[in-house]
Amino acid sequence: xxxxxxxxxxxxxxxxxxxxxxxxxxxxxxxxxxxxxxxxxxxxxxxxxxxxxxxxxxxxxxxxxxxxxxxxxxxxxxxxxxxxxxxxxxxxxxxxxxxxxxxxxxxxxxxxxxxxxxxxxxxxxxxxxxxxxxxxxxxxxxxxxxxxxxxxxxxxxxxxxxxxxxxxxxxxxxxxxxxxxxxxxxxxxxxxxxxxxxxxxxxxxxxxxxxxxxxxxxxxxxxxxxxxxxxxxxxxxxxxxxxxxxxxxxxxxxxxxx
Amino acid sequence: xxxxxxxxxxxxxxxxxxxxxxxxxxxxxxxxxxxxxxxxxxxxxxxxxxxxxxxxxxxxxxxxxxxxxxxxxxxxxxxxxxxxxxxxxxxxxxxxxxxxxxxxxxxxxxxxxxxxxxxxxxxxxxxxxxxxxxxxxxxxxxxxxxxxxxxxxxxxxxxxxxxxxxxxxxxxxxxxxxxxxxxxxxxxxxxxxxxxxxxxxxxxxxxxxxxxxxxxxxxxxxxxxxxxxxxxxxxxxxxxxxxxxxx
Ligand SMILES: Nc1ncnc2c1ncn2[C@@H]1O[C@H](COP(=O)(O)OP(=O)(O)O)[C@@H](O)[C@H]1O
Ligand SMILES: [Mg+2]
Numbered sequence: 494x495x496x497x498x499x500x501x502x503x504x505x506x507x508x509x510x511x512x513x514x515x516x517x518x519x520x521x522x523x524x525x526x527x528x529x530x531x532x533x534x535x536x537x538x539x540x541x542x543x544x545x546x547x548x549x550x551x552x553x554x555x556x557x558x559x560x561x562x563x564x565x566x567x568x569x570x571x572x573x574x575x576x577x578x579x580x581x582x583x584x585x586x587x588x589x590x591x592x593x594x595x596x597x598x599x600x601x602x603x604x605x606x607x608x609x610x611x612x613x614x615x616x617x618x619x620x621x622x623x624x625x626x627x628x629x630x631x632x633x634x635x636x637x638x639x640x641x642x643x644x645x646x647x648x649x650x651x652x653x654x655x656x657x658x659x660x661x662x663x664x665x666x667x668x669x670x671x672x673x674x675x676x677x678x679x680x681x682x683x684x685x686x687x688x689x690x691x692x693x694x695x696x697x698x699x700x701x702x703x704x705x706x707x708x709x710x711x712x713x714x715x716x717x718x719x720x721x722x723x724x725x726x727x728x729x730x731x732x733x734x735x736x737x738x739x740x741x742x743x744x745x746x747x748x749x750x751x
Numbered sequence: 752x753x754x755x756x757x758x759x760x761x762x763x764x765x766x767x768x769x770x771x772x773x774x775x776x777x778x779x780x781x782x783x784x785x786x787x788x789x790x791x792x793x794x795x796x797x798x799x800x801x802x803x804x805x806x807x808x809x810x811x812x813x814x815x816x817x818x819x820x821x822x823x824x825x826x827x828x829x830x831x832x833x834x835x836x837x838x839x840x841x842x843x844x845x846x847x848x849x850x851x852x853x854x855x856x857x858x859x860x861x862x863x864x865x866x867x868x869x870x871x872x873x874x875x876x877x878x879x880x881x882x883x884x885x886x887x888x889x890x891x892x893x894x895x896x897x898x899x900x901x902x903x904x905x906x907x908x909x910x911x912x913x914x915x916x917x918x919x920x921x922x923x924x925x926x927x928x929x930x931x932x933x934x935x936x937x938x939x940x941x942x943x944x945x946x947x948x949x950x951x952x953x954x955x956x957x958x959x960x961x962x963x964x965x966x967x968x969x970x971x972x973x974x975x976x977x978x979x980x981x982x983x984x985x986x987x988x989x990x991x992x993x994x995x996x997x998x
Binding site for chain 1: 764
């Protein structure tokens with residue numbers, strides 16, 4: 494795997510402290526606390542609607558918490574002068590102007606943080622998009638959009654990488670590439686935090702898990718610990734059984750038919 | 752400064768910017784030449800040509816082009832959801848608003864200045880070649896520069912309203928409601944209460960910058976001060992709202 498360019502790295506944690514956010518009467522995030530450490534891939538796992546995306550938006554200062562706070566490397570995100578150098582985030586790969594080229598999309602973001610054109614070309618090459626850099630991003634496939642999103646996250650060569658459902662809709666080859674990249678970034682000592690509602694994906698990518706349901710912390714454990722007494726899937730369902738929004742009755746009862 | 756560079760990159764990397772510029776060139780130069788051509792063809796007498804040689808004839812058309820350009824420069828970020836990326840890169844937020852205002856307002860002012868003076872010079876040359884001259888009036892260059900300032904101001908106001916309402920239709924409605932709706936409302940007020948107010952409305956304050964000869968309007972410098980005030984209030988409010996609201 495190629496080098497990603499980061500030489501001197503500060504170890505930075507993500508600290509979430511008593512974070513809460515309600516939409517109307519609905520508590521999207523409910524007194525959530527956890528810490529994400531450098532040098533490993535931390536998975537943020539929970540059913541749809543558990544509050545993962547809302548938590549990530551609060552970490553990035555996009556959504557204002559009702560109470561609590563989130564710190565990156567000990568500081569609130571909006572106190573970072575050039576945040577792209579510290580945190581690289583991918584929230585929504587489709588968030589590009591459809592008629593702007595991939596190159597100009599990246600360049601406009603790079604310029605706000607004093608990042609030069611050379612780095613823009615570097616990240617395009619890193620994700621394999623240099624050949625289509627001048628094409629309109631609106632014509633990109635889902636896989637290409639995800640790669641552009643990851644290029645965006647890597648612009649500032651950040652110590653913290655945070656991705657919301659990065660493999661959603663990717664083909665197996667794309668999933669494999671993202672997995673390899675994240676493992677590599679964590680191996681370089683970066684803090685890697687990714688959300689997913691797919692435990693199978695987490696099992697292959699993450700070292701540590703933060704499991705949430707209905708906005709609350711359900712578990713903060715090493716993958717190895719969670720799988721010690723059986724499959725991750727069983728452990729996950731046991732944890733989240735109470736937290737899914739639309740629970741189904743377990744499995745059809747066959748004895749009744751027989 | 753770095754957000755200004757970034758906002759300029761955003762503008763120049765969209766084909767729609769070229770279309771807006773093309774529409775402005777066609778509209779301003781096209782309508783700017785009608786008077787000169789009519790006079791050269793003997794359809795109107797040289798005395799009927801205005802002191803600008805028709806260079807400001809396309810102003811209403813330009814208002815709509817500028818309004819659309821300015822509002823879209825902001826609302827396309829909401830429509831494409833790039834706003835979250837923009838605010839993640841600049842979490843203080845107000846520099847994004849300021850950078851966009853300067854990039855949009857500055858490019859509109861520059862383009863308008865070139866088009867108005869260009870249209871004036873072409874018009875004068877056409878009349879010249881037919882042995883005619885423009886009617887003389889005081890303050891013609893100031894009035895033409897004033898028209899460019901007014902269009903730049905509209906651009907600022909358009910971005911401000913667009914930040915507040917976050918939708919293209921809403922932004923255009925707010926901008927043109929203020930420009931064209933408020934004068935009508937002021938005239939509907941009882942007992943002529945609206946008349947003294949009228950001079951202080953944005954479009955009339957803009958007209959004050961462009962006046963040659965006597966009128967009921969404010970003095971040009973007072974018109975400029977009023978426009979500056981409107982822009983400051985709307986952009987200031989937009990910055991506060993942008994800061995407070997979840998993105
Ligand atoms: N902007 C919003 N307005 C209203 N409700 C929201 C908003 N964002 C999220 N929610 C609600 O908050 C809950 C958590 O959503 P989200 O953070 O997207 O969960 P996840 O990413 O884990 O699927 C959901 O019930 C969702 O409907
Ligand atoms: Mg989500």
